[in-house]
Amino acid sequence: MGLLERLDAGEVVIGDGGFVFELEKRGYVKAGPWTPEVCLEHPEVVRGLHREFLRAGSDVMQTFTFYASDDKLCNRGNEAGVKFTCRQVNDAACRLAHEVAAEGDALVAGGISQTPSYLSGLGKKATQAEFKKQVDVFVENKVDFLIAEYFEHVEEMEWAIESLASSGLPVCATMCIGPEGDLHGVSAGQCAVRMARAGAHAVGVNCHFDPFVSLEAVRLMKEALAEAGLKAHLMAQPLAIWTPDTKKQGFIDQPEFPFALEPRIMTRWEIQKYARQAYELGVRYIGGCCMFQAYHIRAVAEELREERGKLPAAHQKHELWGGGLLLHTKPWVRARASREYWSRLSPATGRPYSAALSRPAGWGVTAGHQELLQHKEPTTQHELDAVNDKFKEAEA
Amino acid sequence: MGLLERLDAGEVVIGDGGFVFELEKRGYVKAGPWTPEVCLEHPEVVRGLHREFLRAGSDVMQTFTFYASDDKLCNRGNEAGVKFTCRQVNDAACRLAHEVAAEGDALVAGGISQTPSYLSGLGKKATQAEFKKQVDVFVENKVDFLIAEYFEHVEEMEWAIESLASSGLPVCATMCIGPEGDLHGVSAGQCAVRMARAGAHAVGVNCHFDPFVSLEAVRLMKEALAEAGLKAHLMAQPLAIWTPDTKKQGFIDQPEFPFALEPRIMTRWEIQKYARQAYELGVRYIGGCCMFQAYHIRAVAEELREERGKLPAAHQKHELWGGGLLLHTKPWVRARASREYWSRLSPATGRPYSAALSRPAGWGVTAGHQELLQHKEPTTQHELDAVNDKFKEAEA
Amino acid sequence: MGLLERLDAGEVVIGDGGFVFELEKRGYVKAGPWTPEVCLEHPEVVRGLHREFLRAGSDVMQTFTFYASDDKLCNRGNEAGVKFTCRQVNDAACRLAHEVAAEGDALVAGGISQTPSYLSGLGKKATQAEFKKQVDVFVENKVDFLIAEYFEHVEEMEWAIESLASSGLPVCATMCIGPEGDLHGVSAGQCAVRMARAGAHAVGVNCHFDPFVSLEAVRLMKEALAEAGLKAHLMAQPLAIWTPDTKKQGFIDQPEFPFALEPRIMTRWEIQKYARQAYELGVRYIGGCCMFQAYHIRAVAEELREERGKLPAAHQKHELWGGGLLLHTKPWVRARASREYWSRLSPATGRPYSAALSRPAGWGVTAGHQELLQHKEPTTQHELDAVNDKFKEAEA
Amino acid sequence: MGLLERLDAGEVVIGDGGFVFELEKRGYVKAGPWTPEVCLEHPEVVRGLHREFLRAGSDVMQTFTFYASDDKLCNRGNEAGVKFTCRQVNDAACRLAHEVAAEGDALVAGGISQTPSYLSGLGKKATQAEFKKQVDVFVENKVDFLIAEYFEHVEEMEWAIESLASSGLPVCATMCIGPEGDLHGVSAGQCAVRMARAGAHAVGVNCHFDPFVSLEAVRLMKEALAEAGLKAHLMAQPLAIWTPDTKKQGFIDQPEFPFALEPRIMTRWEIQKYARQAYELGVRYIGGCCMFQAYHIRAVAEELREERGKLPAAHQKHELWGGGLLLHTKPWVRARASREYWSRLSPATGRPYSAALSRPAGWGVTAGHQELLQHKEPTTQHELDAVNDKFKEAEA
Numbered sequence A, B, C, D: 001m002g003l004l005e006r007l008d009a010g011e012v013v014i015g016d017g018g019f020v021f022e023l024e025k026r027g028y029v030k031a032g033p034w035t036p037e038v039c040l041e042h043p044e045v046v047r048g049l050h051r052e053f054l055r056a057g058s059d060v061m062q063t064f065t066f067y068a069s070d071d072k073l074c075n076r077g078n079e080a081g082v083k084f085t086c087r088q089v090n091d092a093a094c095r096l097a098h099e100v101a102a103e104g105d106a107l108v109a110g111g112i113s114q115t116p117s118y119l120s121g122l123g124k125k126a127t128q129a130e131f132k133k134q135v136d137v138f139v140e141n142k143v144d145f146l147i148a149e150y151f152e153h154v155e156e157m158e159w160a161i162e163s164l165a166s167s168g169l170p171v172c173a174t175m176c177i178g179p180e181g182d183l184h185g186v187s188a189g190q191c192a193v194r195m196a197r198a199g200a201h202a203v204g205v206n207c208h209f210d211p212f213v214s215l216e217a218v219r220l221m222k223e224a225l226a227e228a229g230l231k232a233h234l235m236a237q238p239l240a241i242w243t244p245d246t247k248k249q250g251f252i253d254q255p256e257f258p259f260a261l262e263p264r265i266m267t268r269w270e271i272q273k274y275a276r277q278a279y280e281l282g283v284r285y286i287g288g289c290c291m292f293q294a295y296h297i298r299a300v301a302e303e304l305r306e307e308r309g310k311l312p313a314a315h316q317k318h319e320l321w322g323g324g325l326l327l328h329t330k331p332w333v334r335a336r337a338s339r340e341y342w343s344r345l346s347p348a349t350g351r352p353y354s355a356a357l358s359r360p361a362g363w364g365v366t367a368g369h370q371e372l373l374q375h376k377e378p379t380t381q382h383e384l385d386a387v388n389d390k391f392k393e394a395e396a
Helices: A003-008 A020-026 A043-056 A086-101 A123-140 A153-167 A190-199 A211-227 A267-283 A294-303 A314-315 A320-327 A339-344 A379-394 B003-008 B020-026 B043-058 B084-101 B125-141 B154-165 B188-198 B211-228 B268-281 B294-303 B314-319 B320-329 B339-344 B382-396 C001-010 C020-026 C041-057 C087-103 C124-140 C153-164 C188-198 C211-227 C268-280 C294-303 C312-317 C320-327 C339-344 C383-396 D002-008 D020-026 D045-054 D086-101 D123-140 D156-165 D186-198 D209-227 D269-282 D295-303 D314-318 D320-327 D339-344 D380-396
Strands: A060-062 A109-110 A145-151 A169-176 A204-205 A233-237 B060-062 B107-112 B145-151 B171-176 B202-206 B233-237 C060-061 C109-110 C147-150 C171-176 C202-208 C233-237 D060-062 D107-112 D144-153 D171-175 D202-206 D233-237
Touching: A003 B339, A003 C060, A020 A043, A020 B294, A043 A060, A043 A086, A043 A294, A043 A314, A043 B043, A060 A086, A086 A109, A086 A123, A109 A153, A123 A153, A145 A153, A145 C339, A153 A169, A153 A190, A169 A190, A169 A233, A190 A211, A204 A211, A204 C171, A211 A267, A267 D045, A294 A314, A294 B020, A320 A339, A339 B294, B020 B043, B020 B154, B020 C312, B043 B060, B043 B084, B043 B294, B043 C188, B060 B084, B084 B107, B084 B125, B125 B154, B125 C153, B145 B154, B154 B171, B154 B188, B171 B188, B171 B233, B188 B202, B188 B211, B202 B211, B211 B233, B211 B268, B268 B294, B294 B314, B320 B339, C020 C041, C020 D295, C041 C060, C041 C087, C041 C294, C041 C312, C041 D045, C060 C087, C087 C109, C087 C124, C109 C124, C109 C153, C124 C153, C147 C153, C153 C171, C153 C188, C171 C188, C171 C233, C171 D380, C188 C211, C188 D002, C202 C211, C211 C233, C211 C268, C268 C294, C294 D020, C320 C339, D020 D045, D045 D060, D045 D086, D045 D295, D045 D314, D060 D086, D086 D107, D107 D123, D107 D156, D123 D156, D144 D156, D156 D171, D171 D186, D171 D233, D186 D202, D186 D209, D186 D314, D209 D233, D209 D269, D295 D314, D320 D339
Parallel strands: A060 A109, A109 A145, A145 A169, A169 A204, A204 A233, B060 B107, B107 B145, B145 B171, B171 B202, B202 B233, C060 C109, C109 C147, C147 C171, C171 C202, C202 C233, D060 D107, D107 D144, D144 D171, D171 D202, D202 D233
Antiparallel strands: none
């Protein structure tokens, strides 16, 4: 069954987790540009991560083509674009996703994301030209459906959906927004309405916010769709970190992004709560984004095992609610092998010198603003000085 | 050069990070028994993790043979022992470590750890019989040196060192203890003296405590060795999580072990501080244990780049002090690309409903105590009830 | 000059701080009923607290007549009503306020607050009969103006304003609400409009929320008044504790109320920020409520010393920004004698076993609901059992 | 019965709470010099605070003569010494304590504390000359016994005990030290032994540390006294704030001292735990120091009501374990009227932007060091610059 058949039948479709942060930690992706040239440089690594998600219960192998548009591969001195073209990266990513999908009953989804072209104000035609290069490869590679994800502006998202829809494949669309809506002031509800009207079959959010903040945004979307009399499946692929302190632009603006987010990483039990709440809200495409590791996806599959009527392969190494602890040598650890124990525990942070919340940065500028103009050359010292000056002002 | 040549020359030897927690998250190791049958079940996964550490700067590929003694593979209904023998697991692990070591300039170390036999009071002969089976495989596979690690009792450690030393290979010995010493009341300093006298060439600690608590234990060891007029290299392979609230038995006793430790995970910058302090204390074998991921090992290699005169392969995807952020699209994120920024940041936890510290459990019983007797059958309901009763008493 | 002359001239009028919590700590008021019979039992104690506020900069001595209506003095077995009448308590309170006001240039304000009669649904006539008894005493005692404060329902507040306005004296009206509005669902803005239309000369909020949450409510009030074309002075007398985690009913619902609120108490520097923000918002009657001690009022007076052209008597014992520390014997404490030091400090809590936030209780019931019916007899065991059952349900 | 009769009979003697911090908040004492000229400037205020403690259960009215030696009244430009002599202040303080003691069954204790003379290295003769002036007044005023408290150096304490003992009155001696001992490196245990040998009838600690850290110091003292075969009553008058993060010099060194300690203030329930633990350790003189308010003393009296066979006067306004909440109008607040509720509650801090712990300052210098030399003139700009430079170094 294809994606829409599954969703139309009310089935839960479990997405995959995050690639960029995980592969950054493993040493294969560079934080900053975040581009996926690893598909060509170390294909076995991408294959391995796909397989982790497959075994954890993912029903979708999403091509690792995040930020794999030509304009992004070349942005600000990124070497990826010197070595590889958009076509090469996307083609390799499709093959890797297909290989692993064939090991299970998984669908393959081709994914595109927002572009420097849009951010720099180059307009619809230039932006869609970037999308088209990726879509062509997806169609050639016979992916099952398409995802437009990680868009901060609904306008660019509409252009993206238009580009994807031309393929005739099912289209999913998730913005990296929270309850406050997009960066140009469009409400979360209106974003959903515009995505559905642009042709998306499933709409929702991904990245930038924690699962519970994200579900609040999806709830607003659901209400707006109902009010507009529109039908669209709901989808959520949030962060697996806590972001109670974010503003409109999400975790990007937290001072800890991207190298000190560790204390915020969610436990598997917290993810089980997310899976349950998502299901109860009516979300049927349930996955994750940055920081969502295989064990988090497995937690989704475990929580929804009755709804799905199955447990994933990786469950072989994980009894429900920590049951494996019955094999521990220390009796007081064996006593932790229960739902009651883990669902009640409020974990200590181990960080007595840390505060609970931080204050987001962010300059209130976005697409169209001079300061966000992108270019192929590396960031100049002049640009950097200006940034540092402004940053220090903001701090003081 | 072999291990001792490097250490004798004052070189830094970077160990690897943790396998069990990382592979548990990836879906290949079961929490509770924590045994490494993945070496046979999914060898490519173990190879992949070795490679991550190699690329991150590890000078040692340590065989993934933790808890791979026959008595542990069979303990409390563990299925690993039904499917595989100690010999099979250790042999596979040696081959995997060798394969990846050959991709770089790395040494291969065979590792053994504490046994249910000792905990159950079966005595020296039975315990050493378990060790011997592993050592025989290591010798056949021509590993470069041996490590006895994760021992809570110096008595069992002495027996282990004796077993390892019979091979004629260099022997490293690390106990999973902190400044309070071993579980039978032997001080950290005395543990070091006894390990050195038993024949260990390098001594120190691994696992159970955070890097800074661990270094405090190593400092006590260093002083005791000096006082005893003994020479031994110093070694540290701590956790990559914060444990300011542990008692004698370390993170095992924290209520969050093992499924809610996420908030404690260290940032790369915190690991750089550890690497510097370890070096300044005179530790030259510097690695990690549970939760120590590839990017943490890379942080050690980056911090000690001048002392080692090189940077690791994975540095290609990580500029020093977050320099890659210069390629970020948002100017206020580019402003974070500096040592000043990351070394000063005290990261928020994002967890306003969590306390900073928790109170360790632990019943004050250890080897020789009836409650710690191990057996092949699964934990019985009767045992479990007794444990739960005692646990609830402790809570109230 | 009277209150309205001062406010009309744009002068800052500093209110006083809190009586009930402070005198509870000193041993003269009982938590639970919170009634002010201390005015008769230990008048020198009330006089002393008035004097602390006067010396700290308060321009108003507010009679300690909180909850001093007959129906409250007798509620649920309260012994105060057996010993004293409303008339006696209010009369004594007026005399004490006048005595201390005469020691400085202070105004005397008579205050009334919400009643069990309203909460029990006895209607307008019965409720106003309670108010009238207090107002009569205030008029006889020639207070300078009147305050209706601590009302959770704007309907009862309108009745109160009507009762006060009949005296011909200036009327101030503050509800114990936050940005979410009153307990019957009336928005903060609409509450302000209705208070102004009912005849209040100054409107705002008191108690229940921290200064910054309270100012957000006042901001909504200011906007609604402007939109409605109404003129009223703005007033704020918030808590001196942090309440970032409250819902509609404020700190009453926090699990820590009223006996474990200590960690939330604000520093003098935090109060200075409040005073500045209140002033900038256009609030000119700036005081405090529960937990607001004399040194907090002094902080308001110090922050607004230029706007007021003076410093209070108690400034003799407090240099600005901790300047008195220059006389400390330890040099590193002398180094703290500066604005830079105290305005930048983020104080540690000293409580590593506490979380930052708690989850409010509250049953979503209010005036008119059976469970809030008040009576003269003590709470019965039957009532208490019902409450405990419901409480345990809520916890689980 | 006198102090020693009571203690010898095994009775609990409840001390009073803190004067300097409380009267600083009320506007009558200046932080920095902390001298008690309020005894002459506003005697009714001191009388009022004595009375609060008496009503709360204090068996001792301790003269408010802290830092009331002539050298301290004049130190660093303190105006107190210009207006008043040591004799005048001490004489007034004695009369106030006697007046209130006569209202109940309380003893009067004259108190002395450490001196700038000692800190400046002026030697035994000069230091004892300061003590003698106070002792003479105490004897003239017929106080019941004497207390030497708040000494950081056991040497000065021995001189003080000698001075006090010459009066023939019972002598109590408490140092402001923790388990690490005095500032010259003398262990807590040795301090106790030396105090007892110098002639103190009761020994222990006061100020500088929280109750539980303080009791740990008292435990060490108790053991050392037993080992030395000495008999002395045990005494504790700790802070009522949490100090888990202090080093040798206690809360003085915390960055929050003295103007941002609010979050650390203890609840009454935490104080009840202290009272119980103190009693169980064998401490029979149980009181408090800075931040210990009347309601904290009442908590001690309530916890030990069975041992003492009585409840204090202020209990009229406080049912045990919050029983007064049964009179609250909201049913979910009435549900908090129980021991189970308050003894289990771990209070939230309400401070999501605060860390749990801070790092103490302190320069590792003490009596005899040039930087601690005191003088009558105000701190010079030159001195201050030097301090600020050093402070900034320490911060960086």
